[in-house]
Amino acid sequence: MNNQELKNLIEKYLNGTLEPSEAAQLEQWLDTTGDEHAFDAMPEAEKETARKEGYNRLVQRINKHRQPVVIKNRFRYWKAAACIAGIAVAGALFRKPMLDVVAPHRLVSLQSTPGSPKKHILSDGSIVWLKGNSKLVFPAGFGAGNREVVLQGEALFEIAKDPQHPFLVKCGTLTTTVLGTSFNIRETGKETQVTLLTGKIALSAPQSAQVVLYPEQQAVYSSTATAIRKKEEGALPFNDITKGTEYDMAFNDATMQQVLKRIEDKFEVNIQLQDAVINSNLITADFTDQSLQHTMEMISQALNLDFGIKGKTILLKQKK
Known part of the structure; x- marks a missing residue:
């Protein structure tokens, strides 16, 4: 893509007239920009700082460019050129965030390999652990309709509650x-096994009656048998x-540090304590299948704390 073509795409993006095919073209350019190997060699702390600081600057610049322009057109094109330069400089550091801005509903593919589950937090807060040699295809950002993903293989899902968007x-x-x-x-090629841990789900397939599962129930589906079959109730292989x-x-009499570390790992957040005395608490509670918001609410209510969530950072402090 030459500079003129890129400038035209950016200009359309600023005007909100970017066609899907053009968004795909810009997405492809972004996806091949920058020195990925140099970025991968950076320490994790530096990567995170670069992402946050640099991406914030880019977003501020883009938001500024999207304001109505009343000055002559040649100045408008100068702004578009500046935006192009900013994106080009971002390179590998901001590839994924910029793709999320330009093409938020594009499909993303996640692949796991045998050994250990690969976790991903979807845009709605749902958590997926891909197991074995599995693949998940999902939108980078869910729209106003149903939240839909495609699975090949095996995965454990913990779905964020949203009754308006199944x-x-x-x-x-x-x-x-x-x-x-x-x-x-768990899909093996011959059959698919679904195990429900909490809540309620409905299973459907061509030429098969719908089957509803309740907690601790399992069902097996084989496309050759064209039927969904509930398995006899028994102890779930939870472990x-x-x-x-x-x-x-x-948790059973766990230290506050242990609990907060597990929360940080699961939801990929950073929890900061304003008062060190909070660490003196012991926790006995079950936060399984609870959202980050509800988990922090339960802890705060039990220990008389206040918390605030800003992006990926949580501030926890004693109530005054």
Whole structure:
């Protein structure tokens, strides 16, 4: 892509007239920009600082450019050129954030390998642990309709509650519909097994009656048999299903440091304590299948604390 073509795309983006095909072209350019290997070699702390500071500057610049322009056109093109320069300088540091700005509903693919589950937090706050050699295809950002993903293989899902926007998991010809719950799907090629941990889900497939599962129930679907079959009730293989994940959040006389570290790891946040005395508490509670917001509310209510969430940072302090 030459400078003139890139300038035209940026100009359309600033005007809100970027066509889907053009967004894909700009997305492809962004996806191939920058020295990825140099970025990967940076220490993790420096990566995170670079992402936050640099991306914030880019977003501020873009937001500024989107304001109505009343000065002559040649100045408008100068602003577009400045935006191009800013994006080009960003390179590998801001590739994914910039793609999220330009093409928020694009499909993203996540692949795991045998060994340990690969976790991903979706745009709605739902958490997915991909297991084994599995693949998940999902939108970078969910729109106003249903939340829909496609799974090949096995994954443990912990779905953020949103009754207005059902969550659909497509696995072969089997569709799992949920509102907010946790469950495991395992597809082997011959059949698909669904295990419900909490909540309620509905399973549907062509030429098969819908099957509803309740907690601690399992069902098996085989496309050759064209039927969804509930398995006989028995003890769930809970440890096998949750192995290698942070799903289990039950604590018994755990230190506050242990609890907060587990919360940080699961939700990929940073918790800062304003008062060191908070660490003296011991916790006995079960936060399994609870959102970050609800988890912090439960802790704060039990220990008479206040908390605030800003992005990926949580401030926890004693109530005055």
